[in-house]
Amino acid sequence: MSNLKRIIETSTMLVLALAMVVININSYNKIEQKKENIKIEAENRYQLAKADATQITLTTFNKFLEKKVQVEEERKEREYQEYLKSLIVYDGLTMDELAEKLDRSLKNELHGYGRLYAEYSLANGVDPYIAVAISLHETGCNGNCSSLMRTCNNVGGQKGSPVCGSGGYKGFDTLEDGIKGFIDNLSRNYFGMGLNTPELMNSKYAGSTTWASKVNYYVDTIKAR
Secondary structure, three states, rough: OOOHHHHHHHHHHHHHHHHHHHHHHHHHHHHHHHHHHHHHHHHHHHHHHHHHHHHHHHHHHHHHHHHHHHHHHHHHHHHHHHHHHOOOOOOOOEEHHHHHHHHHHOHHHHHHHHHHHHHHHHHHOOOHHHHHHHHHHHHHHHOOOHHHHHHHOOOOOEEEEEEOOOOOOEEEEEEEEHHHHHHHHHHHHHHHHHHOOOHHHHHHHHHOOOOHHHHHHHHHHHHHH
C-alpha cells in the first residue's frame, strides 16, 4: 500500500512538474510574442518617424531655414541702414540732417527733394549747398518757381536737347530727371574740371558777372537755416 502511495505521489509530482513546464512554456511564448509585437510596432513607428523626418528635412525645415536666413538678412540690413544714418556725410551733418537742411530752403515744387539733392550731389562729387543755391537762383523757387522749371523740369537753366519751349533750354521728362541731369552737368563740366566754387564757375555758367555773388547769397542762406 505504501508503495502504491509513493507511486501516486510521484506521479502527481510529475504531472504537476509537467504542468508547470507547460505553463512556463506558454508564458514564455506569450512573452516572446509580446516582445515580437512590440518590436514590429516599434519598427513601424520608426519607419513612420523616418518618413516624417524626411518630409521635415525636405520641406518644412528648408522653409524654416530660408525664413531664418531672411530674418537675419533683414536684421543686418536694418542695422546697416541705422549705421548709415549715423554717419557724418557733409558739413558735420548726417544724410538725414543734410536732406532736412536743404529742404528748408527748397520751396514750392522743389520742396521734398532735399534728399535727392543731398545724395545725388555727394555721389557725384558736387557740393550740395552750391547745387541747391544754383537751383534757387535759376528757378526762383525760393519764391515762385519759373515757368521753365514748371514746364520743362529744368532746375539749372541748362541749354541743350531735347529742347523745351523757346530759348534752346533743355527739357526733362520728370523733375527728378531734371535734378539729376542738372547735377550731372555740374559734376561733369564744373566740379570734375576743378571749377568747384561759384567764383570759378561764373564765367562759364553765366554771362552776368554778379552770378557768383547771387549764388553765394543762397549758399549762406541755406547754411544758416
